Amino acid sequence: MADLTPTPDRPGLHVSKPSPNAPPTGSAVCHCGATATATGDAQVKALVEGYTSNHGPAHHRTEARR
Ligand SMILES: [Zn+2]
Numbered sequence: 288m289a290d291l292t293p294t295p296d297r298p299g300l301h302v303s304k305p306s307p308n309a310p311p312t313g314s315a316v317c318h319c320g321a322t323a324t325a326t327g328d329a330q331v332k333a334l335v336e337g338y339t340s341n342h343g344p345a346h347h348r349t350e351a352r353r
Contacts, residue, residue: 293314297316298316298318299315300313300315300334300339300343301315302335310326311327312326312331313325313330313335315335315342317342318346319342321342
């Protein structure tokens, strides 16, 4: 199985739930250098929302406005 965890070479957002009884985990790496990890439903949700609104595609929106 491929390693889907984002790295600086392959930035992105990845969320996984290893087993039904384990909390979900998430990791995000942005091309700007920001990295974050989260464990548990609330933290993963915050990670996804923060990454989506501040990093990844959001950088393109900011640059387009200049
Ligand atoms: Zn970023």
